Amino acid sequence: MFLRDWNRRYGAVPVSMTHDILELWVPNPVNKRAEAWALACEHHAYCSDNVTQYAGTVSRLAYVLWKAPYWYFWWD
Numbered sequence: 612m613f614l615r616d617w618n619r620r621y622g623a624v625p626v627s628m629t630h631d632i633l634e635l636w637v638p639n640p641v642n643k644r645a646e647a648w649a650l651a652c653e654h655h656a657y658c659s660d661n662v663t664q665y666a667g668t669v670s671r672l673a674y675v676l677w678k679a680p681y682w683y684f685w686w687d
Contacts, residue, residue: 613657623682633658633684640678647677658684 614635617623621641627634641647651673655662664687666672676682 613653617653626681631686635682635684637680637682640680641676642678644673644677648673650676654682654684658686660685660687
C-alpha cells in the first residue's frame with residue numbers, strides 16, 4: 612500500500628532490494644516541509660528502524676526526506 616501510494620505521489624520506484632534493505636529512487640521528491648513531516652510519519656509506520664536506529668526523531672527524518680531523490684529503508 613505505501614509503495615504504490617509513494618509511486619503515485621512521488622514517482623518512487625525500487626532500485627535495490629535485499630532481505631533487509633529497500634532503496635527507492637524518487638524523481639519527484641517532497642519539497643514542502645509540512646509534507647516532509649507527514650511523509651516521515653508514513654516512513655516511520657512502514658519502517659520504524661528509520662527513526663529508532665537512524666534519524667532519532669521523526670522531525671530529523673523529515674529533514675532527511677525533504678528534497679531527497681533516494682529513500683532508504685533498513686529492517687534490523
